[in-house]
Amino acid sequence: MDALYDVRIVDGPVAVVCWVLALAGLGTLAVLAARPRKDPWHRAAIICLGAVVAAAAVTGVVHWLLVDIGNVFPEDLPAEVLVASGFGVLGVVLAVAALIRIGLARRAWRLRVFAVLSAAAMALLSGQLINAYFGLNLTVADLAGVSLSHIRPLDASLERPARPTAALAAWNRSDVLPAHGELRTAKIPATSSGFSARPAYVYLPPAYFAPTRPELPVLLLVPGQPGNPSDWIVGGRLRHKLDRFAADHGGVAPVAVVVDPNGSPSANTMCMDTKLGRSESYLVQDVVPWVKEHLSVAADASMWAAGGFSFGGTCSVQLLAKHPELVGSALGFAAEQEPALAKDRAKTIDLAFDGDAAAFESEVPETFFASRRHDGLLLFLAAGSRDQDFTRQAKVIAGQAQASGVEVHEFSADGEGHSWEMIAKAWPSGLDLLARRWGIA
Template sequence: MDWIDRLLTAVSLDGAVPAKVASVAMIVAVLALLALAAFAHFPARPRRGLLRAGIAVAVGVVLTVVVRIIVEDLWKPYPDVLPLATWAVIGCGIAGIALAVAAVGRRGARTRKKMALRTLGAAVCGVILVAGSAALVNVQFSAYPTAGALFGVDGFDTEDPATALAPRDETVAAAPGETIAQALPADWTTPTGDRPTEGVVTDVAIPGELSHFPARTAKVYLPPAYFAEPRPELPVVVAMAGEPGSPEDWTTSLQMPQVMNAFAAQHNGIAPIVVVADPIAERLGNTLCVDSPRGNADTYLAQDVPNWIDKNLQASTDHSQWAVAGYSFGGTCAVQLALAHPELYPNFLAMSPQQEPTIGTRAETVDAFFGGDENAFARHNPLDILAANRFPELHASYAVGTDDSEYGPATEALAAASKKAGIDVESHELPGGHDYSLWHDALEENLPWLSHSLRLA
């Protein structure tokens, strides 16, 4: 069945072509449903059928508005507001279901066979509208870049932890100021034979021994060089997803393993180790990446995760070769961790970060996490920290999409404040919005910066 997996991973669900296909299919489905609604009462009262269809569409619009109010004004499971274009597409799906029900009609079918055919046609059209809406939402956020990602087919190699994390007798570490490539013997080569020529991803549990943080399963990417003899003690990138999100988003949606494998293929198998840790404990959680009654996220990411890496990975112990990275909420978290623990994470990559830690508004955030204490909030807010301190030892790269109207200004503000605080800053503006396609490209674009900052090659 390998050919099926390869086919699924080759079928793109992102970009202009899937969007056009979904749009055309939805238009055809709407026309078909309108025809079914009219002819459900043909020849006596076709207008009645169209009236029912119009009422159904109106009901769908009203339901969409109600759902939006419940989700974004009352429930508020995430701090971001979905674009109106996203709600419009969601509304098409909801209205499609209502229209399909109206198209079936209650009268007009003289036989059970005709009624069954009309019901089947309406159901098929309704499914097309819902699927088309889902496809268009996916195109907006690039959450499932391929059919393989949608159906859980990995586009990368996986390995069980016992095998992937098995220690080697001989390792090579880079001296201060030396790159990994310079430290390796002249005859060193990447693995051959039964050892991987591409990196592998393994699932691991990183317990919150000090923080008691209930983190979900982490993802660890190990590049080909990790399986060579002697084993180079490679740099480490601790990565974090957005909110809502999970560590799996880095491997499935952002396609980090494929990006790292492509880089490794051009650098003799050498790439960073990437540990995708969980900063929120649940998909709709929000810890602000601080220690609070909602979880000791800072202690987990600054103590438990590094301790686990030291105990379980033969990686660089020189923290000048460590970085922290994230996108959206995770990008904000990356900035916070680097500023709070510069000796631990002296390099950080922030992709489309929020301007400040938030659960919606400043007042809500300060009340929920800091008991209404603005000074306590300021001690964790990057802009306040950067205004009051200097960090000449830090190296940062910021990336954002040209179409990201909300996080674009936030990223620019953080980059400017970082420069004023003495941080060595790179800034990248790439075509795109606030989505996984942009973050995939941003990671790819920043690999040369990471390579230089972490002394890879």
């Protein structure tokens, strides 16, 4: 069973099988839609061309409804995702055409089954391509949630009072360390904010299990939207990345806490205190104090970094700009220049601030970067070379932060789009910058 769970679904044999089944399904639907057989082959070509046009139109309309009307996504979806989605829609359109041509005759039930299975094969490839683009679920285990089911809750023995701690700079590295860190879950109470958050994930590096714990740096991570905190565990391969970092630094790595400022996969609080929820207060007044009280970590802001992907990257920039007393560094992977609920900025202001543009603008990072100096802070911005919109926004953020005194580093992940693979390529550069800042390089 473990061998099955380890099978990759974004490439390799699984991807080949998906392509073979989908192309066979496409051919089958083209033939069925051109029935009866006495029809000339050019009829099949015309039907397929019409189906392609119809699928493109349906995909475009659905995208418009999701982005421009429903505000499900604040940005246009990547072209690769739209093309993959359109292929799945094409299967449905061809299947409908085929079923109409086949008719309701009882003896034709096998053909109807073939039509439905062929459309399902095309939809399977569509889903596989979308998942491969974002790079969220890489294996069967990821898709089935197996990699998360074994994570235990944080127990009292791992909390700060359990053992005495030492400042990291004065800590004597121990030879008695585990080879790997541990992942735990934790429900962080929303005592001050009242915000309804999902459980957090906590990574504890090998050094955390030393006879005397060092006060370790903290990496506060935020997932994208739509998304879940577990995305950093699955798509972000957080344990693997930090274990490798720890192996290169004598068992030392940051304590990483993946938090939830949204409350559900589809919610978007913009990491602000608005009528949509007090998510900023949750992070600032609940999460940060809880981490300092319950975990063996450093308290100084210079040893704290925020990081995130897309929505989470935007949130990390917001925390750096507005709360430098809490976080001294930020890793913004595909961050937006300002938080958004909709592609139309006016809609964002209407939905969250009842149309009060001044109230919204008083809370965006640009305002805080412009209103005071941020000397001594570090900001790492990364985007995929194919992700032109977020690359442009990263340059805007970089200019605003640099003008305020922030040390800014930009990274372009060659050949990548808006995906976890982009983070995989950018992550080592960002962590190396933090390591030097934390004195563990």
